[in-house]
Amino acid sequence: MFHPLVLSLFLYFPEDKSEYIPASISFVIFLIGAFITMRIILKHSKKEAEKAKKLEEQILNNKASDKNS
Structure with a gap:
């Protein structure tokens, strides 16, 4: 399907393994x-x-107090 030369262009394994150090x-x-x-x-x-939960509780408390009034 693919020519081996095309695939080998994207693969590079250096002989000198110290070239892996900067990449690491x-x-x-x-x-x-x-x-x-x-x-x-x-x-x-x-x-x-937490802020959203406190705001939600505050809104629910305000609605509950408005219904009681």
Whole structure:
């Protein structure tokens, strides 16, 4: 189906394995960055959910007090 030359253009396995070191370092840096970003997003989302819940309770309490009046 595909010519082997075409497939070999996209694959590169270096003979000198020390060429993997910069790629590994950048991978680890981006992995840590992604993990930290995800933690920040989860914390912010949790705070927003708490705010929404408090606002919902406040609105429900206001509706209940308006019905009683």
